[in-house]
Amino acid sequence: MRSASGLGWHLIRGxxxxxxxxxxxxxxxxxxxxxxxxxxxSFPMTGLSFRWFVELAENExxxxxxxxxxxxxLLTSIISTTLGVLASLxxxxxxxxGANAISTLLIAPILVPEVVLAVALLLFLxxxxxxxSFALLLFGHVIFTLPFVILVVQARxxxxxREVEEAALSLGANPVQTFFQITLPLMLPxxxxxxxxxxxxxxxxxxxxxxxxxxxxxxxxxxxxxxxRNSISPEINxxxxxxxxxxxxxxxxxxxxxxxxxxxxxx
Amino acid sequence: MSxxxxxxxxxxxxxxxxxxAVGLLLFVPLxxxxxxxxxxxxxxGADQVGFFLDNWQEALTDRFYRDILLSTLRIAAITTLVCAxxxxxxxxxxxxxxxxxxxxxxxxxxxxxxxxxxxxMSWINILGVSGALNTALMWTGLISEPIQMLYNxxxxxxxxxxxxxxxxILNVYVSLDGIDxxxxxxxxxxxxxxxxxxxxxxxxxxLPGLAAGGLLCFVLGAGTYITPLVLGGPSDAMFxxxxxxAIITQLNWPLGSALSLMLLAVLGxxxxxxxxxxxxAQLMKGLG
Numbered sequence: 001m002r003s004a005s006g007l008g009w010h011l012i013r014g015x016x017x018x019x020x021x022x023x024x025x026x027x028x029x030x031x032x033x034x035x036x037x038x039x040x041x042s043f044p045m046t047g048l049s050f051r052w053f054v055e056l057a058e059n060e061x062x063x064x065x066x067x068x069x070x071x072x073x074l075l076t077s078i079i080s081t082t083l084g085v086l087a088s089l090x091x092x093x094x095x096x097x098g099a100n101a102i103s104t105l106l107i108a109p110i111l112v113p114e115v116v117l118a119v120a121l122l123l124f125l126x127x128x129x130x131x132x133s134f135a136l137l138l139f140g141h142v143i144f145t146l147p148f149v150i151l152v153v154q155a156r157x158x159x160x161x162r163e164v165e166e167a168a169l170s171l172g173a174n175p176v177q178t179f180f181q182i183t184l185p186l187m188l189p190x191x192x193x194x195x196x197x198x199x200x201x202x203x204x205x206x207x208x209x210x211x212x213x214x215x216x217x218x219x220x221x222x223x224x225x226x227x228x229r230n231s232i233s234p235e236i237n238x239x240x241x242x243x244x245x246x247x248x249x250x251x252x253x254x255x256x257x258x259x260x261x262x263x264x265x266x267x
Numbered sequence: 268m269s270x271x272x273x274x275x276x277x278x279x280x281x282x283x284x285x286x287x288a289v290g291l292l293l294f295v296p297l298x299x300x301x302x303x304x305x306x307x308x309x310x311x312g313a314d315q316v317g318f319f320l321d322n323w324q325e326a327l328t329d330r331f332y333r334d335i336l337l338s339t340l341r342i343a344a345i346t347t348l349v350c351a352x353x354x355x356x357x358x359x360x361x362x363x364x365x366x367x368x369x370x371x372x373x374x375x376x377x378x379x380x381x382x383x384x385x386x387x388m389s390w391i392n393i394l395g396v397s398g399a400l401n402t403a404l405m406w407t408g409l410i411s412e413p414i415q416m417l418y419n420x421x422x423x424x425x426x427x428x429x430x431x432x433x434x435x436i437l438n439v440y441v442s443l444d445g446i447d448x449x450x451x452x453x454x455x456x457x458x459x460x461x462x463x464x465x466x467x468x469x470x471x472x473x474l475p476g477l478a479a480g481g482l483l484c485f486v487l488g489a490g491t492y493i494t495p496l497v498l499g500g501p502s503d504a505m506f507x508x509x510x511x512x513a514i515i516t517q518l519n520w521p522l523g524s525a526l527s528l529m530l531l532a533v534l535g536x537x538x539x540x541x542x543x544x545x546x547x548a549q550l551m552k553g554l555g
Contacts, residue, residue: 008461016360019353023378023432026389029399033392043402083285090281094274104547106285109293113490113534115507117293119514119527123303124296143292146285204382206493211515221384228497232391240385247380 034237052238084149118211156190304524343489358439435480442476
């Protein structure tokens with residue numbers, strides 16, 4: 001094909017390459033500097049060292065933030081995925097009157113700017129007596145991740161054939177048995193994908209979290225943000241590297257697991 | 268109960284937890300801050316319940332708020348334009364390349380998984396006084412003292428572009444990928460050159476994706492306050508920073524409500540115009 005050899009195509013390819021470099025270079029520098037032996041979080045590199053990771057592991061504040069982020073992410077993920085999977089099932093499997101409007105309602109939390117969502121939730125729940133707390137953080141993260149779960153799960157659910165369930169029913173299984181033995185295993189990759197998505201978004205969130213978190217409680221992103229106030233230290237780069245490994249590694253692992261499951265179930 | 272009636276009720280049972288959550292945690296709170304914006308923060312620090320127009324008068328007439336709103340929209344517009352210029356060719360490359368499309372797409376998705384705060388602060392390592400660029404320039408002897416390149420409006424835009432570019436590329440890619448390539452070939456066989464074929468066939472057909480990416484970049488860019496705090500100087504506050512200041516620092520919640528609603532109205536108007544002409548379906552394609 002001509003397009004593969006023309007000058008224009010070469011320009012486009014070069015441009016795309018530059019865009020990828022632009023996307024990844026700063027992140028690569030974070031990872032690189034986190035192994036810097038120098039005590040300043042910057043160039044020049046004086047040698048390779050793991051000392052900043054060791055310091056991370058000994059930093060009480062960071063360990064606490066890590067724990068908060070993990071617990072918050074897991075709870076958010078469980079609640080959001082449960083709500084999201086149920087809603088997606090309804091939207092994909094049933095003819096619901098006004099399904100389009102309901103879909104739009106359910107993804108409304110990401111159509112509203114996150115700052116506005118954060119303010120509204122903070123003020124309303126405070127009015128109800130739920131002040132800045134872990135509970136408020138959890139409510140916030142659930143409502144913010146729910147639309148993403150619904151979008152991901154819905155997209156995957158569409159691919160599951162209804163006939164398999166009907167076959168199980170006609171062979172004598174009751175609806176509950178059918179759900180747990182047929183539908184759920186088929187849905188598992190979608191459910192896992194939604195859960196991972198919710199966890200990562202919660203783990204990464206800072207915009208809403210800064211509004212909702214009580215004083216003294218930090219998540220990893222707000223901890224990094226607070227540390228930036230002083231100056232950029234090698235510790236921040238090390239923490240950044242840990243976060244990159246977690247938030248990139250987990251989904252990749254998830255994709256691999258989902259593919260395995262899908263292969264096994266013949267999907 | 269008949270089978271039909273049970274069938275008809277089931278989806279609502281499945282939907283009710285999610286709908287309740289969205290209702291109680293989004294819609295009721297939004298209505299609540301509308302009410303709240305008419306209350307008044309008194310000198311003693313308590314909120315006086317009532318119907319006062321003071322917050323709205325301040326938010327709508329104070330030049331300070333108007334100027335920052337305008338500069339926020341300008342920053343979001345420039346960011347969106349830069350994202351489109353950088354992202355379109357890249358998306359075109361992915362859509363038309365043969366071979367490693369899956370890898371290219373995976374690479375594109377990776378930034379979504381890398382924390383926003385990390386990606387934002389990573390530019391300090393590049394542009395900071397002792398960052399990569401200054402170190403390189405000093406090493407080559409082009410400069411003798413490090414230059415302060417950070418903490419201004421261009422670096423805020425840079426940070427936003429870095430954050431939002433994947434949204435643009437993904438949306439443009441989705442719409443380019445859905446275009447039948449033989450259309451372009453048909454145009455060239457009818458005498459158009461490749462550039463003309465692109466301009467008259469491919470580009471118009473990909474506009475919905477470009478618009479969806481543009482909307483996302485604009486709305487997400489205009490609603491941010493973290494990027495200006497990390498990469499901007501004291502005079503680079505965006506509108507969301509004012510909201511953050513009012514709510515968290517000054518604890519003036521009624522004024523903060525009014526400012527939030529102003530931001531929601533401006534960005535909501537854009538989403539509504541988009542929805543009117545292009546519909547939400549295109550946006551969902553890119554998100555899902």
